[in-house]
């Protein structure tokens with residue numbers, strides 16, 4: 001049925017009130033609908049109001065007109081939904097990374113440290129044990145992997161007091177006398193990088209290494225580079241890059257500028273550490289399906305984070321250097337890592353980290 005324009009109430013829309021607007025004469029007997037022209041919830045009430053108004057005025061208004069008068073510009077609506085959907089997709093991507101991939105959050109009490117006076121556990125009784133130290137970044141790699149895979153029940157933590165280690169550890173458990181070491185199926189396995197791979201391949205839980213060939217290849221390269229990264233960063237703190245050179249480190253760059261920068265510890269740090277930090281920054285551009293080195297969280301992120309965490313804290317505290325300055329990818333990677341529970345639970349007090357470094361390097 002065609003509508004007669006005379007019978008339709010067409011209201012001028014009142015301009016929306018913003019932070020600069022005066023309030024209406026509140027509670028003066030006027031009935032007011034506080035709403036927004038773009039809010040679908042408010043729109044429901046607005047439509048009903050329009051329908052009621054037409055009834056009160058005894059006008060035969062087409063019901064659809066009561067609705068069409070409330071519609072928002074379609075471009076605005078499309079853009080609004082695009083923005084909204086993008087936000088949802090971003091969240092889904094992050095949820096995929098942190099929730100569906102990670103095992104449910106388990107909050108553990110940290111077992112007490114075993115020192116020289118402590119008895120050994122019932123060795124090789126079938127219990128899987130991770131011999132660890134809460135302050136050791138190598139051991140932290142394995143601890144994060146265990147947590148992320150949801151193996152808290154399967155792998156028992158045995159934390160040692162490294163400064164006052166029990167003699168039985170070297171004699172009966174791990175002759176290398178280092179942490180981490182894993183007791184599993186009657187054998188002891190050491191070396192953090194081997195251990196994180198072992199945990200990932202041997203135990204259940206989400207896989208921490210992608211199937212994709214290009215990602216695996218790049219992952220292998222990055223895992224190999226951890227050694228260079230760690231040695232170079234430690235070296236930069238020792239102040240003299242020639243005292244201890246890692247096998248793979250090209251120091252030629254430092255040699256040419258050595259004269260000008262040797263007195264300046266901060267300059268020394270920058271010249272030594274910048275290339276390896278830039279290596280990480282550039283590596284983070286390689287895959288764009290997530291904020292991590294191989295897109296999604298993997299063993300590569302776990303291998304680097306305990307060290308990056310320490311260097312960030314210590315350099316900030318002692319040299320007032322921000323390792324993430326002008327390294328946006330590194331900055332957002334650290335931010336994303338901090339959101340992962342299995343990692344957050346393994347952190348120690350930053351003050352303790354600074355003290356350890358001071359003792360070692362200052």
Ligand SMILES: N[C@@H](CCC(=O)N[C@@H](CS)C(=O)NCC(=O)O)C(=O)O
Pocket residue numbers: 133135136137138139162177178179180190191192193
């Ligand atoms: N390459 C080993 C290094 C382990 C390591 O150096 N652990 C230190 C603690 S952070 C340790 O046990 N040090 C005791 C010592 O050297 O006596 C790994 O990746 O697991």
